Amino acid sequence: MPISKPIIVQVAKGVYAINEYGLDSVFVVEGSKSALVIDLGIGCCDMKSIIEDITALSYEVVLTHGHLDHIGSWDQFDRVYLHPDDWDKAKAVELAPRIASGERMRGQEGDADVWSYSPEQFREWKRLPEILPLEDGMEFDLGDRVLHCVHTPGHSAGSCCIIDPVSRILFSGDACNVSLRVTDCHVETALKGLLRLKSFEHEFDRNFNGHLAYASGVTHISMPLSTLDDCIRAMEDILADRAQPNVSFRSQWADKPMVASYICGAVTVTYNPEKLRKEGA
Numbered sequence: 001m002p003i004s005k006p007i008i009v010q011v012a013k014g015v016y017a018i019n020e021y022g023l024d025s026v027f028v029v030e031g032s033k034s035a036l037v038i039d040l041g042i043g044c045c046d047m048k049s050i051i052e053d054i055t056a057l058s059y060e061v062v063l064t065h066g067h068l069d070h071i072g073s074w075d076q077f078d079r080v081y082l083h084p085d086d087w088d089k090a091k092a093v094e095l096a097p098r099i100a101s102g103e104r105m106r107g108q109e110g111d112a113d114v115w116s117y118s119p120e121q122f123r124e125w126k127r128l129p130e131i132l133p134l135e136d137g138m139e140f141d142l143g144d145r146v147l148h149c150v151h152t153p154g155h156s157a158g159s160c161c162i163i164d165p166v167s168r169i170l171f172s173g174d175a176c177n178v179s180l181r182v183t184d185c186h187v188e189t190a191l192k193g194l195l196r197l198k199s200f201e202h203e204f205d206r207n208f209n210g211h212l213a214y215a216s217g218v219t220h221i222s223m224p225l226s227t228l229d230d231c232i233r234a235m236e237d238i239l240a241d242r243a244q245p246n247v248s249f250r251s252q253w254a255d256k257p258m259v260a261s262y263i264c265g266a267v268t269v270t271y272n273p274e275k276l277r278k279e280g281a
Contacts, residue, residue, distance in 0.1 A: 004116040006045050008054065009220045012167035014145070016054050017208065017220040020045055021115040023105050024069045025212045025220065027171055028054045029164055031142020035059035038162055038171045039210055040080070042102055043072025044121040062134060062149070064173025065159040066090030068098045069105075070210055075125040081134040083151060086158030090131075095124050114218070134160055152197050154182050154190025163203050169222075170197075170204040176231055177209040178223055181270045183259055188277045191235035198228060223266075230265035238262060238269070239276060 007019040014030040020041040027038040028051055035055045040047055040063065051059070061077050063070055066086030071093065074080050082090060099119045136151035145166035152161050152175040159175040174181070176197060182190045206222035224230075237243045238260075245260035260273045 003114060003218065006050060007218055008050070011208065011220055012169060012206075015164070015167050015169060017212065018047070018050055018054075019212075019218060019220065020047070021102075021117050022218070023102055023211075024072075025208065025210050026051075027208065028059070029142065029145070029147060029167075030055050030057060031145045033057070033141075033143030036140050036142060036147055036162075037061045039064055039070045039173065040073040040077070042069040042098055043075075043123055044102060044117055045073075046076075047073035048076040060140060061129075062140070062160075062162060063090070064161065064171065064175065064210060065156045066093075067156060067174070068093045069101060070173065072098060072122075074129050075123065075127055077129045079130040079132055081132045081138075083134045083158030083160050085153070086156055087131055089156065089158070091128065095122060098122055134158075136160075150197050150200060152176065152193035154185050154193045155180065156184050157189075159193070161197055163200055165203045168204050168206060170207045172207055172209045174210050176207065176228055177211070178227055178230075178266050179211075179268050179270075180231055180234075182235075183270060183272045183275075186275045186278050187235055187238050187271050190271075191232065191239065194228065194232045194235065198232065201228065226266050230267040231269070234262055234264035234267055234269045237264060238271065245273070 009017045011017050016028040018026040024041045026041050029036045035057045037059050061080040063080055063082040066089040071090050099122050138149045140147045147162050147164045150161045152159050155174040161175055162171040207227055212220045243262040245262045260271055262269050
């Protein structure tokens with residue numbers, strides 16, 4: 001029987017992962033005084049009710065970046081934190097691309113029969129929340145745990161990661177994962193962000209990204225511990241012209257139809273060969 005509701009999994013003490021029909025992952029971290037919600041999915045379910053079934057505490061919402069599959073339910077909330085570099089991108093998202101993205105992920109990257117939802121479940125946004133600036137180094141004190149933000153541009157200009165030193169979990173959004181798309185930014189920019197993230201690696205030993213139950217999956221597990229180092233090595237190889245990419249396919253994420261794909265360890269990086277370094281760098 002197809003799964004008709006998002007699945008909630010507790011991945012650590014006080015840390016819950018919401019699997020939104022295999023399309024994305026939303027996280028709720030509870031402290032002794034308040035909670036933090038990380039990302040809001042693609043918006044084909046009543047995310048607010050799910051979150052408030054998990055925690056009775058007051059909470060803030062942090063968006064790791066402004067792509068449509070991470071902000072989809074933001075119309076249900078009064079305010080959210082998002083890096084200013086992604087504000088315009090997020091505000092420009094429309095309903096039709098959200099529906100198309102959901103159908104593509106369900107139909108092409110997993111078993112379409114695993115999940116039961118319809119395009120009619122996607123809501124047209126009637127309002128937008130107040131958007132507050134998420135900045136590098138910002139802290140969220142939940143009482144007995146303090147999470148902090150690391151700005152990691154690359155997947156998008158405003159991409160950020162959130163670290164919880166108590167559970168030792170990195171919530172990496174789409175900034176550091178085994179299928180890393182760096183087509184909006186320069187590869188050099190992504191490398192700088194990842195190297196900054198590496199300076200905090202003593203604070204985490206698990207990496208949960210925004211699509212851990214990707215497409216047909218129903219479970220949440222950490223990505224390989226080598227993911228961050230593999231991402232860094234891939235960027236270094238690309239910039240040093242050591243990569244041997246496939247540059248013959250199209251990508252909906254790229255500014256131009258031709259993009260490159262390079263495999264390094266456990267990681268596959270998709271990037272724009274014409275956006276390696278910033279001009280003058």
